[in-house]
Amino acid sequence: MSKTINTGQTVAIIGAGLSGLRCASLLVEAGFSVSVFEKSRGTGGRLSSSRLGNLTTDLGVPFIETQSDDLNNWLAGHPDTVQRWLPYQTDFSLSEPKQLADRQLWVGVPRSSMLTRLLATGVSLHTETRVSVIWPDRNGILLRDEHAEVLGHFDKVVIAAPAPQAVPLLDALQSYQAKANAIKMLPAWVLSVELEERPASLANIDLIEGDHPNGVGQEFSRILRDSSKPGRSGEIWTLQASTEWSEAYLNLSGETVMHELIASLVAMTGDPIKATNYRAHRWLYCDAQAPDDIDALWDADKAIGVCGEWLAGGGVDGAWKSGSALAQMILSSE
Ligand SMILES: Cc1cc2nc3c(=O)[nH]c(=O)nc-3n(C[C@H](O)[C@H](O)[C@H](O)COP(=O)(O)OP(=O)(O)OC[C@H]3O[C@@H](n4cnc5c(N)ncnc54)[C@H](O)[C@@H]3O)c2cc1C
Known part of the structure; x- marks a missing residue:
């Protein structure tokens, strides 16, 4: 074209x-x-993306993983603005984090909005x-x-x-x-939080997604260390609440959401966690239950x-x- x-x-x-x-x-x-x-x-x-103190954080989709050759080629063709992120990842059991080289996760540098x-x-x-x-x-x-x-x-x-x-x-x-x-659009609460220090049980983990063995961490659909993406610094973590949790707590204040999700993270990891700065964003329209026949x-x-x-x-x-x-x-x- x-x-x-x-x-x-x-x-x-x-x-x-x-x-x-x-x-x-x-x-x-x-x-x-x-x-x-x-x-x-x-x-x-x-x-x-949004400012968090002196740092920036991605508030929307935290990385791009695409099935589209066209999009993949476009992303790969702009290395000054887009880079691959190779996180150590695991599910909510927090066991055996691995870097999965066959998974292509792209991020904007130094923030998504680039x-x-x-x-x-x-x-x-x-x-x-x-x-x-x-x-x-x-x-x-x-x-x-x-x-x-x-x-x-x-x-x-x-x-x-x-x-x-x-x-x-x-x-x-x-x-x-x-x-x-x-x-029909589905909501999501996203908490970007700067921590005083990296939680000990997450010392080798950058991305948590997937299974919730025995219901552990069901409040979350994804947890990631935003600061581990290329071009970032600090100790910023992103906690994306599950659709069910977000629907149930849609009308809480941002401050209450922060306290609730941090309490869930403490319960999940067993670590003491101190937030020094945060931004809670309520996406009313996170993603659509959408047909794929019109374009x-x-x-x-x-x-x-x-x-x-x-x-x-x-x-x-x-x-x-x-x-x-x-x-x-x-x-x-x-
Ligand atoms: C937290 C989160 C996690 C996600 N995770 C994933 C994922 O893992 N994988 C995946 O594929 N997708 C994911 N998504 C969804 C993906 O980000 C969206 O599907 C995609 O970015 C939508 O792009 P869009 O251009 O269609 O809409 P949008 O990005 O919503 O753009 C629409 C724009 O229109 C503007 N606008 C609306 N009304 C007006 C108006 N009246 N006047 C002026 N401006 C207006 C809005 O402010 C907005 O900037 C995620 C989204 C969020 C929020």
Whole structure:
């Protein structure tokens, strides 16, 4: 898809996550003038990172493990920004940690959001801008922000938000709105915590995933030493709560979540654990229970499209596939 159409046409993309910026990068390559609107302070969406004191931590997906040759080649082709992480890993029994060389785990360096920063090359990025209205009129497609301020008119518009956040943007396309409305999203609490020292029982472990023998650590779906990824420092750990735990405790405060998950970690390891700094993030839409039969939606008459992991099987692979598919649909309709 390297053909340059050089249309000079304007495209607005709502959402600076992986799907939106994958789509954006292909459209920039083809010569479109692309503006990306993102409600948060930076790029990444569910691949985002955040400051924790003087350090940074990945709050979203902690690494990329892909089945897609296309994504794998793209990741391998940017060694300044993306590196392999080879953690010592085990399950919740904490026994026999090993480095599994056949598992390819990729991380952005020095933080996850570098991946989407790279994909944003050449776009005009507008952060802290929540799009609230998308409406075709005689001057093109009108975008307004949450304060009803006009953001501009565009030739084409791409909605790259999680399904529930796409719903209010799809008034002009009611069949797409119904599809987005039907998607169930699963939540996750994520606690990034800086520890005073590395817990003794985790001295040789960077990643805990998988089985919970005798129910040990059932509160968690994954625990990892964020600081063991390439380009990081400090003693930051990421505790990702299980879907069940997150659903049950969805409305707790961040502080209570921190205390609860640290108490569970103490119970699991038997180590005294002292947190010196933390950030608890509630992902209401961590991942989608998604069909894998659509990839993306494009209405050539209205010139409005939709992409996101929820249209292409979920996860990072779904996001990449969906953003790529939508760019292809747009280019094919030229
Ligand atoms: C903690 C966690 C762990 C995960 N683990 C895995 C894993 O192990 N494997 C895996 O494959 N996947 C995993 N995922 C899921 C994966 O990260 C997502 O499926 C993928 O990143 C989604 O990308 P996206 O571009 O479709 O959506 P997003 O990344 O959500 O991007 C959408 C963007 O749109 C913005 N937005 C929404 N509405 C508006 C609006 N009105 N105006 C402006 N901007 C708007 C949002 O702020 C967001 O930045 C995980 C996710 C999380 C949170």
